[in-house]
Amino acid sequence: MHFDPTTLRRDDYGFFGPDSPSWKVWTAPTAVIGFQRAVVLEHFDPFLTAAVADSRGIYSDPRKRLDHTFSYFLIAAIADGRTAIQAAEHLMGIHAPMTGIEPISGNRYSANSPDTQLWIHITGWHSVLKAYEVFGPGLTPEEETRFWQECAIAAELQTCKPEDVPRSRAEVREYYARVRPRLCTSERAEEGMHHLLWTSPRNGAGWSYALGSRLLSLASVATLPKWMRRLGRFDRPGLVDLAVKLPTRVLVWAFARFDSFGLLVAAPFIAPMAGQILKEHLNAAPPARPETITPEQARALHGKRSGRAALV
Template identity: 25%
Template structure:
């Protein structure tokens, strides 16, 4: 009979990857490919996306993204988050992991699929000034907002709950600008200061908005349909995500500032998750196996593509 620990590990891996062992076929496929990918071992992106704080960062990013009425319209009109919330979550995780740990060709194919989905998502929304606007998910301002919210969330949570980033915070923003370009963003920020200035500009320019749709998504993110045994830990991580938000964003989301105890409590939950999952994810292990294979075949980081046999 499976122990409580085994059941918790299985539930967590199912939520994050779609399988109870953390090794769906797309993760196993990360062992294939002819290069180390866009980043590689020792990179800022591997450090950030390989950390446990990503679980809190994902919650934070969803909350922050909801404040742009165009992005919120895309989720409201097109997403199946109510019917299949974990499916949407694992789809986002798959893209993140593939771009981070996959070889370049795989990262580009995955991003091309995202761009294709974006082209189909379109409709109308009422902006913060009360004016009706048409949108496509591929619109530059929506791509920019989603990238900024994502990057800021993963950076903020890593700074709160993980070890220092190799090369510093600017290294992560500069590296992850690659992902922004892969999904169609022309000029992603390349320093933490630029990232935060551009985020602030959305609020300063009156683009962001709080309304019934935002309140609905906040309620859903606060109480998602997870396995009962995971809910206590999830609620602490939700509170941690709220604590990591800028005060102006918390206010717009209708969320109060959590007590100071939330930050160390979240740290304890993340340590427990690391104890369940191990120091390295199955995705990172697959990427390391790919790179080790290429090195045995004569590839080196300076050589680029694998040499022809």
């Protein structure tokens, strides 16, 4: 995925705008913790694990693969409608050939299937909010209500079925309860989770990225439920969680207090594209039209193909 940082907000404010909780949560220093949390717990879905394991992208070039994924989430949350639609169409094109047989069930998987896309979407949005609550200031009840409404709007960029997308904390809990019976672990799932938490400097990751993943894991693991940690074989004593939380909250406060300067310095070594997006967000001038737009309007104006079926 190519990204020109000068195009982040040329037309409009995108789908949510400056006063939105989505902008607040997705551009906070805690977002990177939430993102690592999301890509780890995603592996409990065997169909997502099969797609990731067969493509091998997180192993051959973890920095690029994860940077692009994180960048897509950021673009959907804070970019203008044109950039978001173009990014979504590009991502669907990348996912289109990612099909195969899931070895546990013997059923076919597709990276673009509505169920898989919903799992990726909800784990991403829920995880960044969880990290924002644990290590940041959290949202007010009114902001959280709006956050989940915005989450549902962002899901329109993917192949998710609108009727399946949760729109409140209670519905998110219901969603996790509904999918939990199909969640499991496996050799390939554990390989993926452990690699994301404790990335090796080999295979192009480099020492800076490997060190970054290990430092982030101290915080991201603390936000995951015990049953997931035991199932994925990365559990640790609760005392470690307690020891991690206060220093992480202090670091998050410091990064937020100084306009994420520390994150921008570290970004080229960990997530260059996401760092560009964040930098442009902080420095962006008002767009040509200081208003928000819907995904449907953005697709009609800027999409290569019209209609949701074109993304499947």
